[in-house]
Amino acid sequence: xxxxxxTDKPEESFELRGRPDARIVxxxxxxxIGVTALGSGALLGIAMMALQTPSFKNANDNDELYHAGQQAxxxxxxxxxxxxxxxxQDVPKLGPPLPGDLGRPIVAAQRAQGMDITSGELSLAEQRxxxxxxxxxxxxxxxxxxxxxxxxxxxxxxxxxRATINGDVASLGPSTDPNTVPDDRQSKLDFMRDYDDGxxxxxxxLETPVSPWQVMAGSIIPASxxxxxxxxxxxxxxxxxxxNVYDTVTGSTVLIPQGARLIGTYDSVVAFGQSRALVVWHRxxxxxxxxxxxxxxxxSDASGYAGLExxxxxxxxxxxxxxxLATLLGVGTELTLGSDESDxxxxxxxSTQQNVDRAGRQITEKNLNIQPTIKIRPGWPVRVIVxxxxxxxxxxxxxx
Numbered sequence: 001x002x003x004x005x006x007t008d009k010p011e012e013s014f015e016l017r018g019r020p021d022a023r024i025v026x027x028x029x030x031x032x033i034g035v036t037a038l039g040s041g042a043l044l045g046i047a048m049m050a051l052q053t054p055s056f057k058n059a060n061d062n063d064e065l066y067h068a069g070q071q072a073x074x075x076x077x078x079x080x081x082x083x084x085x086x087x088x089q090d091v092p093k094l095g096p097p098l099p100g101d102l103g104r105p106i107v108a109a110q111r112a113q114g115m116d117i118t119s120g121e122l123s124l125a126e127q128r129x130x131x132x133x134x135x136x137x138x139x140x141x142x143x144x145x146x147x148x149x150x151x152x153x154x155x156x157x158x159x160x161x162r163a164t165i166n167g168d169v170a171s172l173g174p175s176t177d178p179n180t181v182p183d184d185r186q187s188k189l190d191f192m193r194d195y196d197d198g199x200x201x202x203x204x205x206l207e208t209p210v211s212p213w214q215v216m217a218g219s220i221i222p223a224s225x226x227x228x229x230x231x232x233x234x235x236x237x238x239x240x241x242x243x244n245v246y247d248t249v250t251g252s253t254v255l256i257p258q259g260a261r262l263i264g265t266y267d268s269v270v271a272f273g274q275s276r277a278l279v280v281w282h283r284x285x286x287x288x289x290x291x292x293x294x295x296x297x298x299x300s301d302a303s304g305y306a307g308l309e310x311x312x313x314x315x316x317x318x319x320x321x322x323x324x325l326a327t328l329l330g331v332g333t334e335l336t337l338g339s340d341e342s343d344x345x346x347x348x349x350x351s352t353q354q355n356v357d358r359a360g361r362q363i364t365e366k367n368l369n370i371q372p373t374i375k376i377r378p379g380w381p382v383r384v385i386v387x388x389x390x391x392x393x394x395x396x397x398x399x400x
Contacts, residue, residue: 229376276307322367329360
């Protein structure tokens with residue numbers, strides 16, 4: 001018997017049994033290119049028609065829709081004359097011309113002086129002479145014996161008034177800048193004569209001490225600062241007396257002991273270039289609790305110079321930063337984008353340049369206006385100059 005094996009069967013070919021039912025539709029390349037070109041041409045034509053300048057045809061006279069002559073004119077306009085020939089001759093005529101607002105006073109003054117009055121205009125010299133005559137009659141007395149010993153300021157005001165009347169503007173002198181300090185020698189002379197009443201005798205009599213225990217004017221109270229000073233803000237300051245202060249007459253009685261406290265304030269307003277702080281004292285507090293007012297006695301340094309000087313901060317770094325920023329902003333304002341820029345771009349650029357330049361100038365001005373800062377460290381030596389006599393009592397009891 002013959003046996004059938006696996007090798008006897010016919011070999012089957014391997015094929016894909018699943019096939020897609022849908023068919024792929026493809027357009028011809030020529031059709032796609034044609035439709036695209038047709039659409040692009042249509043869009044281009046529409047764009048050209050939209051951007052084309054509209055043309056207006058000249059309208060004929062018969063095509064005018066509105067004619068100004070067809071409107072009815074008001075009766076007020078119809079009754080007006082057509083030209084100047086129809087205007088009546090009843091216009092009033094003016095009299096002879098007078099030289100301004102001063103014409104009538106000038107004529108009256110000349111008539112009072114017996115001068116000939118002509119119908120024509122007066123010359124400039126005659127007008128000035130007549131005006132001076134009127135001012136001489138109406139003005140008061142410039143000088144009198146009562147104010148002969150007074151200051152020269154009223155005389156200067158009178159001279160300025162006369163210079164204004166005469167028309168001599170140059171005699172008034174140039175105007176003074178309020179930010180500058182003029183070299184006024186007259187103010188120095190006035191300062192020297194402030195206490196001079198013209199007499200040869202001193203009107204004040206000799207004063208006797210009201211108490212044997214006095215610290216008289218001209219005495220110096222040595223002290224040192226307990227608190228520091230920073231002129232950025234106003235504030236109070238405390239100092240402590242370093243040594244005993246004795247009476248001025250004998251110099252043997254302690255009136256202000258060592259360790260007494262001084263209470264004062266300092267001026268926070270610092271001018272440009274100022275390096276010293278202004279300090280005034282208000283009270284002295286004794287160790288036993290008693291106190292006395294000082295009425296704003298000034299403070300000085302150990303050498304007697306007014307004010308205190310230690311460290312001064314001129315804010316140079318802040319000023320340099322402001323100048324550098326202003327320089328960079330100024331360089332930015334000079335940059336351009338070329339000569340082919342449009343009007344809009346040019347307007348935006350110029351506006352930006354102006355605003356940036358203005359901001360740079362304001363930043364520089366702000367930095368220049370920063371006042372210096374004066375700093376006085378704690379422990380700095382200070383002296384109190386006594387201006388008025390201080391009536392005190394012996395500290396710790398009367399000496400035996």
